[in-house]
Amino acid sequence: MSALKNYSLREVPYYKVHGRTVPGVCPVPLFFQGSAVEVNVSGSELWIDIEADYHMHEMWVTCEINGELMSRQMLMPGRYPLCLFRGMSAGVVKNVRFTRELQAMTEDEDCYLLVHGLQTDSTFYPVPKKKYTLEFVGDSITSGEGTYGAREDTDWLPMYMGYSRNYAKMVSEALEADAYLISQGGWGVLSSWDGNPNCNIPSRYEKLCGLCDGPVNESLGAFKPYDFTGRKVDALIVNLGTNDASAFVQSAWSDTVTGERFEQRLNPDGTFHEEDLRRFKDAVIDFLKMLRRNNPQAHIVWCYGMLGYDLSLAISDAISQYCAASKDNNVIFLQLPDTTKETVGSHEHPGEKSHQRAARVIIEYLEKYFQR
């Protein structure tokens, strides 16, 4: 084994960053679950020079070698090197992907993960682009909440979330696609699960990473407008509506400071209050306009159903209205199989099996779509 050499990321001749980022920045922040640094490297040993911190919710990462999961672990705060492999045959090129498991964390302003560089005893090789580019926009389902943990576990914990057993990963791998993920547990198109109208994905979609907080993330450029021209998304998979449905069965939300109130009401007979439903549909329509403005060529697939079908008709209706008004027909509604006792994971969220079923429906749909 030759000696290990330190490379700042700037010095690494070939590497690929997954997820939204600023090209060429060093250290590179990994903002979202699925955000990753990927290299092809021929050495016998590889370390990654990382920096992580948090206040409440600790960081989790995975390492894959040649496409197979090797490790999944909690990160301690601080800056330090982490060994990704050692003792391998030096002459062979390995594909290595170091991936953030944990979603962007609006609730922890100290939470971040940076990659500063790499150490190896050998050479880097180019990492090609994949055939397709996808973006997944969602809530806790897309954050993979429930894909780890026992069924009886009910804590809201980083440990139970992840990219590694996520339908977004399954879909991307099956279609040979690069993927962007942006999601936040509990958030919806119009409001959060408990009716907070500030917790809606559209309000953050156009920032680099609007789903985090605090001065460190600000200094990393998270809140700047995202440059959508740097990528060309083939299909945009939106998986939102589940928390909006939940808001209808919660009591009114009020801002403890301003006293502002927000409520999505049910009628006495259990049906949705027409006006409030209208407000939700308008949010869907507005979000579709925003998505289209930023991704002119993307096929938009609005998925829904993994935690109940309650807003299927409302979402379909909003899509229909958007299509009719905009003459943009490059949008489809795709219902995903609901989660059952057999497929549920921890915290009453879809488990790995539910993600597999959902992924299969999306994969089959997109395979057919891409073939025409």
Add this chain to the structure above:
Amino acid sequence: MSALKNYSLREVPYYKVHGRTVPGVCPVPLFFQGSAVEVNVSGSELWIDIEADYHMHEMWVTCEINGELMSRQMLMPGRYPLCLFRGMSAGVVKNVRFTRELQAMTEDEDCYLLVHGLQTDSTFYPVPKKKYTLEFVGDSITSGEGTYGAREDTDWLPMYMGYSRNYAKMVSEALEADAYLISQGGWGVLSSWDGNPNCNIPSRYEKLCGLCDGPVNESLGAFKPYDFTGRKVDALIVNLGTNDASAFVQSAWSDTVTGERFEQRLNPDGTFHEEDLRRFKDAVIDFLKMLRRNNPQAHIVWCYGMLGYDLSLAISDAISQYCAASKDNNVIFLQLPDTTKETVGSHEHPGEKSHQRAARVIIEYLEKYFQR
């Protein structure tokens, strides 16, 4: 073994007829796939006294014993006894179901199947009603076309259709439900796959069996209004729209006699012509009104997707409009997984595996629905 004794159906103390029928009629016609005579009987041997005929499309039937398929066979024309079992332990009660495999045949006016009676050496026992009652309304998918036959087979044949590998059967058995089926290959809500506006299911839904023809069937009462008060359907599964989608990509249909023309048009950019789509949506809305009028308490589940998602938004939109106008919210849209290369059967129709996937989605949905 004691001697066999002939029983006219009138003399059989206990038997159950599945599918739409006139109570107490003898011989009993089995009009639809899934229509059946079921008995609990303790003898060592059981024969059924049947009568069948056809001009072009021969009859197929199955026999199940204790819920397991024993035989599936083509019937020769004529009246004769058919042995359902022999040589069994006489003291044990067996459940036997003799079932029509073949859909009602609009294209063969001589096609019918009658049950006149039974022969056994022992005693009949009551056949209880199941927990739920379902009705399935559909097209070739609900007629089970493609569930038999090799993938390369492209003939339109009775042999390739059936109830025995049909999602309707799977759903009914999983939910412990009695089932009514009414379907016709090639037909839609508004028109047939090739745009014939006379071939629409709603125009026949209110007859006992409007999906057959000819004097024999007329004499059997097929064209009389069906008495919907004789049953109480818990859930009504509609699986229509596939042929209506097909009509949009066919050239105009014209009646060779009257010269009447009908066309569902696409715009030059491949999207649906608005006016024609409107016409389809109106047909969906009108059919929902008809279904509700005749089945006031039924939960209506409009399923769609096993052969493509093209009209998902249109169907959802029509349902939304129906719900808004009628204030009837007891309707849901349920998308079924599209058929793939792995799940396709003969004649480019869903194979048994596709039916299994669809059934699972419906079963899971209805299990949840029935539990609330």
Add this chain to the structure above:
Amino acid sequence: MSALKNYSLREVPYYKVHGRTVPGVCPVPLFFQGSAVEVNVSGSELWIDIEADYHMHEMWVTCEINGELMSRQMLMPGRYPLCLFRGMSAGVVKNVRFTRELQAMTEDEDCYLLVHGLQTDSTFYPVPKKKYTLEFVGDSITSGEGTYGAREDTDWLPMYMGYSRNYAKMVSEALEADAYLISQGGWGVLSSWDGNPNCNIPSRYEKLCGLCDGPVNESLGAFKPYDFTGRKVDALIVNLGTNDASAFVQSAWSDTVTGERFEQRLNPDGTFHEEDLRRFKDAVIDFLKMLRRNNPQAHIVWCYGMLGYDLSLAISDAISQYCAASKDNNVIFLQLPDTTKETVGSHEHPGEKSHQRAARVIIEYLEKYFQR
């Protein structure tokens, strides 16, 4: 459709007979489950001219078209034509296989099935030989007992037996092999399940079909020595021992006429009586000699385990002794997964799922073997 034409089997230019038979005989008897007449034919309609009879145990058959099961049915006694398909596109060549489901029946001397000829409106085409040739030798498992019927069914009935869900069929199809089957429910290598030493497969193996009885079968040549030179078996799958194991837990068998007694004993501690086990092993060794004598080139795979592993060591031991003494090492012992609550069928016999698991083990083994 042109007119149907009658062909005596002698006049059919191309057809293939599956299973042991006398080449060119007409009518051709189908002695065993899996025995079949197969044709490639281009007509719109095909009938088969058959003759069947029985005293107690009725005949069952299947028809496959293009490799897919179309019908399974009970046959009435007599000679008559049976329609295999009708209404098909005339120009296309269809592969049709008419197959006996039911094992040879030692217990019913009137039981037989003959094929006299065919009727079609078109032309016959050659039916090629498959890549490999296999012979399966067994007991009720190889007769497919339990692959049909409900779990609670305990009758010993033709209806519950069959080739169509049999591991022998699954193996043959997966390996693209022609198959010979010879088996009898309840029989073993040394004795039957209840210790009758006359009911052993080796004593009948060298006859054309030693597993039937009566003057009709005699006149068909069933009891004549089988001409093993007419075929070259690549692999010979023996699945015997299950009934021999059962004999050890039954009380002594005695011949009601001669008073002859036979017993396979257990020791008081539940282990096998050494002398009796020796007798069983000798029977295995002798049968291996017989199999080898008649099939010099065949790879012999002695399978065991689908209904318990009790005689695994004894069979292995006998094979080892045979190999050591004969210097013939072209024999292997292959344990098949035991049947479980999840995989059991009717009459406490392996169900279709158990056959699938067993088939997979054999297929994987033989694929590897054939590749070296």
Add this chain to the structure above:
Amino acid sequence: MSALKNYSLREVPYYKVHGRTVPGVCPVPLFFQGSAVEVNVSGSELWIDIEADYHMHEMWVTCEINGELMSRQMLMPGRYPLCLFRGMSAGVVKNVRFTRELQAMTEDEDCYLLVHGLQTDSTFYPVPKKKYTLEFVGDSITSGEGTYGAREDTDWLPMYMGYSRNYAKMVSEALEADAYLISQGGWGVLSSWDGNPNCNIPSRYEKLCGLCDGPVNESLGAFKPYDFTGRKVDALIVNLGTNDASAFVQSAWSDTVTGERFEQRLNPDGTFHEEDLRRFKDAVIDFLKMLRRNNPQAHIVWCYGMLGYDLSLAISDAISQYCAASKDNNVIFLQLPDTTKETVGSHEHPGEKSHQRAARVIIEYLEKYFQR
């Protein structure tokens, strides 16, 4: 959250050590894959105080919470606390298992893993014994080699081995059993895969952990005789023979120091050399005697086949001879399904799917055995 408190393992009132160990020792060495410390604890946070080292082959561990895998990671050398969970609801009792993934390492004398203690903010609860006790004795298969890593990976690496996707884990969990594992990649009953007669499991079986080396492990008591009286094994699963089969196709092994030679020969016709096979069988017989001496009540299940069936007959034969000579019939031979292209993992070893298939056969067998 209350403050974390440090507990030496001696101070922890309730904990369970999995795998062979010396009761009550602190720090407790985890010698084998599957060796673990398990606690039930109610705090919001849990850390484990560990110490690890190696020269060549780094240590890997997993953490499971409530029976679900949370992390799998490489350990850096040194003594330090590792966080197992944080941020959980304090009042709920969690089951936590910290498990060594990596087999004992004969090839790295500095390789060890110790647990010194735990840190938590709450209380420990008893960890009950499981229903059954199993011991698994094997080679690389039982070390889980190949259960991680891509198919094309061919390095011999700790990273690719593991307990977490191992049939031994699957069997133990399905049967609710505590498990002991002892295995070494490349080793056999008589010799290693390349014919080294010193690398045989029986020579080390009676030591606490004979499959490691060096002064540190010696000081931990690894080479002392294991006290078999401290446990009562219900079933002992031996999965050996694969490397012995391999030795037959390797050229002769010779000791570079002493010049000692060892060879397992094939005859020119490819069959096993009788004398050498005899030597192997004797090793099997001797090992069975050793296993029985130390585990008088254990049901011994000798498994074989996951990487080929070559020595099936020889192993069966040896078992038969052992049984006959010892009158000990509490031994069975169980063939496991061979690994296929679909079920293979990295380094041409059984992948997770192959382990699942093997586990199912063992589970089903033992379930039946335990029920009688």
